Amino acid sequence: MQLSPNFSLSELVYSETAEENGIDNTPPPEIVENLKRLAAGLEAVRTLLGAPLEISSGYRCAALNEAVGGSGASQHVQGLAADFACPAFGTPLEIARAIQRSGVQFDQCILEYGRWVHLSFGDAWRRRILTIYEEEKGYIAGLWDEDGKQVA
Numbered sequence: 001m002q003l004s005p006n007f008s009l010s011e012l013v014y015s016e017t018a019e020e021n022g023i024d025n026t027p028p029p030e031i032v033e034n035l036k037r038l039a040a041g042l043e044a045v046r047t048l049l050g051a052p053l054e055i056s057s058g059y060r061c062a063a064l065n066e067a068v069g070g071s072g073a074s075q076h077v078q079g080l081a082a083d084f085a086c087p088a089f090g091t092p093l094e095i096a097r098a099i100q101r102s103g104v105q106f107d108q109c110i111l112e113y114g115r116w117v118h119l120s121f122g123d124a125w126r127r128r129i130l131t132i133y134e135e136e137k138g139y140i141a142g143l144w145d146e147d148g149k150q151v152a
Contacts, residue, residue: 003032003039006046012038012058012082015068023064027079034079035059040083041121044104049095051088058082058115075107081120083112092117093151096143100129100152110139114146 002010012035018025027035029099036085038058046053059067061078075081086095096111099119107122129152131144143152 001032001090003036004043006052007039007042007055009035011055012079014055015060015064016059018061018064019066021064021067023061023067025059025061025064027059027061031079037121038080038082040107041104041119042084044121045099048098048102048104049086049089051086053082053084053086056083056085075120075122078122080122081110081118083116083118085116093143093145096129096131097152100127100143109137 003009003012010034013025013027015025042053057076059079060074062068062077065074065077070076085092089095092111092114095117096109099109105125107120107124108118108128108130109125110118110132112118112132114133129142131142132137132139133146139140144150
């Protein structure tokens with residue numbers, strides 16, 4: 001099932017962890033509606049970046065979210081968040097900076113561990129920008145590089 005021109009349901013629910021652990025990550029109908037909203041937001045980002053996104057995590061059922069150590073309040077569980085990279089555009093930091101500077105409406109954009117971008121599209125358009133490199137230090141407001149320099 002295509003959720004948008006460039007994003008399919010299977011792409012936004014696929015999980016290697018779910019396969020390895022026999023977890024059924026099939027979303028209920030109300031989550032599919034949220035995934036359509038997510039796909040529309042990701043289309044805007046794909047257009048902004050001018051290249052395909054590599055989705056590493058989209059929807060996670062509660063069991064999968066627990067298996068990957070996700071937050072109980074994760075927007076992934078609601079089908080409203082995705083983690084991705086876009087190597088054809090640049091580094092995750094460059095991607096997050098481009099999203100921050102754009103007019104794309106989103107709830108949260110998080111640069112996670114310098115390896116991917118977490119982007120969510122909830123009911124609010126907070127345009128909240130965060131960075132995390134180390135669990136013990138937690139989330140930091142704004143965009144930061146690995147050397148601890150704020151870049152935006």
